[in-house]
Each structure stands twice: as C-alpha cells, then as structure tokens.
Amino acid sequence: EAGVTQFPSHSVIEKGQTVTLRCDPISGHDNLYWYRRVMGKEIKFLLHFVKESKQDESGMPNNRFLAERTGGTYSTLKVQPAELEDSGVYFCASSGPTGLANYGYTFGSGTRLTVV
C-alpha cells in the first residue's frame, strides 16, 4: 500500500510569491488533514477534509491560505502571497473511516517551506 505522498519535499520562495503544496493520501482514506510545524513549536492543525468537503478549517491562519480537495482524492494547499512567518514544515496526513475512535493518522514526509 502506497503511503501519503507530499510534493515538493522542499520549497524556497521569496516573500510575496505563491506556493502550492500537494498531498496524495492513502487510497480509500476519506479523511485528509493538513498540519504545520514551525521551528520550536508544536505540530499545529490547519484543516480537515472528509472526502471533498472541509470538515474543520479552524486552524487556517488567514485568508492567504487556500486548501482544496477536488474529487475527494489529492489535496492542494496554496499560500498566496507568502510571508516570512509561513516558513515551516507542512505535513499532510490521512486516516480511514470517521467514527473509529482509535484511528491514528498516517503522515506524509512533509514539505519544508522556507520563505526568504
């Protein structure tokens, strides 16, 4: 079974530019999550998709961040325009059926974003 795939693994962009991160979850996983880890801080929740619908986007920092999951398969997270404080590692995770309390996540390898 293929794991959660994220692309790119690293991205260095200038302040004000746009970056799009992609996540391919495990096939059949309806739940897809985006998290971010800023250096020295906890991994923070950004949002949760169930299939193509946004279940919870309470962690999105501001309207410069836009997440989509068209067709309920892969997801993209766009940052436009990027700011210095957006630097960090962006993790995508997926999990199986909602409602099973013990379902942990399978994480992708992350995208390390550096805004200069």
Next chain:
Amino acid sequence: QKEVEQNSGPLSVPEGAIASLNCTYSDRGSQSFFWYRQYSGKSPELIMSIYSNGDKEDGRFTAQLNKASQYVSLLIRDSQPSDSATYLCAVKGGYQKVTFGIGTKLQVIP
C-alpha cells in the same frame, strides 16, 4: 495552558533501561490518545494508541492512560539506541481533530 503538555527534554537513558515519557492534556472530553515517534527530518510515525483507562502493551512499548488525572504515558522497556527520537503525544477530541504536544526528545546512550 497548552492543550497537550510534554516536557521537551532531552530525556537521556542508558541502553537497556526503561524510558518513561509523560503527557498531560486539558480537554476532559478527549477520546483517543496516541504516541508518535519522529526521527529527525522524518514524518511522525504512529506507534501506540489507547482509549481506555489502564495499560496497553505492544512489544517493548506500554501506553498508560488515566483519564481522571488527564495523564498519558509511554514506557519503553530495554531501550535501544535506535529508539532515540522525538516522541509526540497526541490527543483526539470529538471531531477527529488531533492535537499534538511539542514532543519529548529521547536519547538512548549506548
């Protein structure tokens, strides 16, 4: 108060010893509890999950949960240098959202 509290460490233990990692959480409605291991530069990997009070054992790992005290722990028996990593405590509330602690860095000294 942070939602999930962990001591960031580092916690150093000699090879073969028991490593004890602790975590407290603030939301009494939390339902499921997880321990993830993260090697430097890698993604978190789920190693244990627990949702009932008491102990759950899996190989050298034992997760302990005390909901009354809002406390979760992970014991690693016969610690090996390959166990050196950051261990993340994670707590799931009622809407599938998982909240992570900052992680405890474990160093197993040969």
